[in-house]
Amino acid sequence: MGLDRTTVVTAALELLDEAGLDKLTMRKVAERLGVQLNTVYWHASSKPRLLELMADTMLDGCADEPLPQPWEERARTLAGRYRAALLARRDGARVVAGTHVTEDHTLRFADALTGAFLSGGLAPAEAAWRTWALVYFTLGLVQEEQAGCGAGSRESLRQAAADGRYPALAVAVPHFGDFEDRFGHGVGLLVDGRTREPARRRD
Incomplete structure (x- = not known):
């Protein structure tokens, strides 16, 4: 065959x-x-x-046009496509996290994301580090998401923090949000330093 x-x-x-x-x-x-x-x-x-x-095949199409022209929106769009590509496959984030790929789809995505930061006036070193930070952040978040670390784990954390020994966590846990909230907030910080109010708050 x-x-x-x-x-x-x-x-x-x-x-x-x-x-x-x-x-x-x-x-x-x-x-x-x-x-x-x-x-x-x-x-x-x-x-x-x-x-x-x-891992490289999973990123097929992530860097394709059309992409927004404003560099911040381009970077956010690329980050969103990257997360979607990881979520589209079972254990997708684990597959990509364990590799060091120098194939076309991966390089095109990295080039597009780094290029977005460069077009925003960032120095090459800063563009490189923001690219790495955004990739690592997304990989880690999606690994938790695909492992099923959702509302149940948040509730367990809230209960553990409620005995008075962890006052900062007790105040913060209700505002952790879901994975969409966390992703949007993190991308906002990494792209241009702006935060995003979570779409939904949970008591």
Whole structure:
């Protein structure tokens, strides 16, 4: 059976969605494709390499035009697309967080985000660090979101902080907001230093 790298990566992403990252193996990719294991290794020399290719494929389209012209809105849009791409795949943030990708889709996204900061007048060093900070922030937040750390974990934290030993947390926890709130607030800080009032407050 003749196949190419794209077919291998597509099969791996399908398995990721079905079973999750912990159960994804090169052998299962080969079984899905009906080929010998060494055929998969021909297109992806190791599981880490396969994960790099999967991570890059997940970002396909993230940097595509049209994008807003104002640099702040462009950066926010790119950040939103990045989060959406991670959320679109089961364990998507875990896959990307464990890789160091130098493939086209990833580089195009990084170039577009860094370019947005540069067009806002930031020095190259500052543009680089804001790009890294925004990527790391989004990866960490989405990992929590995909792990199911939602309202239940917030309620547990509120109960733990309610005994008087953690007064600052007791005051702040009701305002933590959901993942949309946290993402919007964090992106606002990282893009241009402005905060955003959470859309909804929870008691």
